[in-house]
Amino acid sequence: MNASLRGTGRQYGVALRAVLLFTVVLGIAYPLAVTGIGQLALPAQSDGSLITSQGKVVGSSLIGQSFTDKKGIPLPQWFQSRPSAAGTGYDGANSSGSNLGPNNPDLVKAIDERKAVIEKVDGVSASQIPADAVTASGSGLDPHISPAYALLQVDAVARARGIGTAEVKKLVEEHTQVRDLGYLGEPTVNVLQLNIALAALDPAGNK
Structure with a gap:
């Protein structure tokens, strides 16, 4: 024992x-x-890839954010991000996609509504709108949009700020990130970084 x-x-x-x-x-x-x-x-990167503007942290280059008013209406003086299904939108604690199939009625309705808003705000036709403008990414946190979507917004942003279209288009071109290693992925534009550059170009319109 x-x-x-x-x-x-x-x-x-x-x-x-x-x-x-x-x-x-x-x-x-x-x-x-x-x-x-x-x-x-x-x-x-270890600190979260934080982005500062005028000495203040305004976000992360890895997480998208909204540039709309309290009602969710796009602010025309800013480039708009890709839609998000993460929590209430771009919520890092609730990263997720919509998990809705391409024929799901709710998704189809949401896409149609987003197209209608873009048509009105940017003054374009539905056929010009790229897929990333009306669909959320798998994580819901994607900070990038396609160059096509960024260029689609140039005229409206320039008009809202009263500055030259060529200047705004040049900003988009300067902030277009090429494929990794020259062949991986697709070219992208980081919306937050682009909007910070836009604010620096037009401080009076930074509202």
Whole structure:
């Protein structure tokens, strides 16, 4: 009986020491090491790829955000982001897509409504509107739009701000990111970075 108890005690002792060891190594030392390496090698990315404007953090280059009024109506002086199905929109804590199939009535209705808004705001026809302008990404956090959608908005943004179309188009071209390694993915435009550049170009219209 005593030998059995001693054996059981040794087993518990070994298990406890293993738990403590792995807690220290994997729960404390490893995260600190990875964080330290990240801060040294890629400090901006480690801190969330934050974007600052006029000395203030205004967002992240990895997470989209809305440029609409409180009723969800697009503000014409800003380039608009891709729609989001993450929470109430671009919610990093609720990343998700709509999970609706292409023939789902709710999705079809939402797309038609979005097209109608874009037609009105940008003064274009439905046939000119690219898919990313009316559909959400799988994560709901995509900060990018296609160059086609950005260029589609140029005239309306320039008109709303009273500045030259050529100047606004040049900003879009300057903020168009090419394919990774020259062949991976598609060209994109980061909407937040583009709008920050737009505000710098036209400070009086930054409202």
